[in-house]
Amino acid sequence: MNRRLEPLRCGVLITDTRGRLEQQDRCAREWLDRDGIGEDAPCWESAGLRAPDGRPFCSTRCAIRRQAARGIDELTHRVRLPEASGGGLVDLHSRVVPGADGPRIVHVLVPCPDTEEDREAAAPEPDPRVSRLTPREREILSLLAAGATTAEVAAGLQVSGVTVRNHVQHILHKLEVHSRLEAILAWMDSGERED
Numbered sequence: 001m002n003r004r005l006e007p008l009r010c011g012v013l014i015t016d017t018r019g020r021l022e023q024q025d026r027c028a029r030e031w032l033d034r035d036g037i038g039e040d041a042p043c044w045e046s047a048g049l050r051a052p053d054g055r056p057f058c059s060t061r062c063a064i065r066r067q068a069a070r071g072i073d074e075l076t077h078r079v080r081l082p083e084a085s086g087g088g089l090v091d092l093h094s095r096v097v098p099g100a101d102g103p104r105i106v107h108v109l110v111p112c113p114d115t116e117e118d119r120e121a122a123a124p125e126p127d128p129r130v131s132r133l134t135p136r137e138r139e140i141l142s143l144l145a146a147g148a149t150t151a152e153v154a155a156g157l158q159v160s161g162v163t164v165r166n167h168v169q170h171i172l173h174k175l176e177v178h179s180r181l182e183a184i185l186a187w188m189d190s191g192e193r194e195d
Helices: 026-031 063-069 116-122 128-132 135-145 150-157 161-175 180-189
Strands: 011-016 021-024 074-080 089-097 104-111
Touching: 011 026, 026 104, 063 074, 063 089, 063 104, 128 161, 128 180, 135 150, 135 161, 135 180, 150 161, 161 180
Parallel strands: none
Antiparallel strands: 011 021, 011 104, 074 089, 089 104
C-alpha cells in the first residue's frame, strides 16, 4: 500500500542508548508498521529504515548510537520508511537527552518530499493577506524579515523611526497579526519574498 506522507505530521520515538525502543507516538507506529510499544526487539530489528538508495540504515552498528557515544548529541539523516508504509523519505532528527536513569535518544521523523507532486503538496499556500500590503510596506517587511531593526530600516530608507513604526502597525493590521514575528512568518509563507 502506498500511503502518501502528510507534510505536517511527524513521528516520534525514544530509544535508550542500547537501542531498545521505549516509547513511540501513533504516527511513528503507523509509519514503522509496528504494533505496540516496548517489545524486546532492538530498534534495528524493528524500525526497518533504509538509506535513500535502499540499503538498510538500521543495524547493530547504529551510526546514531556510535556518534552519541562520542559526544555528538544532535544528528540528522535522510532515510526511507519501510515499504509497507509507502517507502517515503523522511528526515530523521535524533537528539541525545539526559534522563534520570541514563540518556535517551529522541528520534523525530519529519516527512520530506521526494517527488515533484509531493513538493507541491508540501508547499505552503500563499497567504492572501500579504497582497494587501503596499510596495513600501512589503519593502519594510522584507527588511525586518532579513533581521533589520527599526533604526536600521529607518536609516536604510532615509525615514524616521516613527514612520517605520507606523508602517509596521499598518502591516500588523493588514495581516491581522499581533507581532512582528507573526508578520514575518506570513511574509515568508507568502512566496512573494525575494530570496
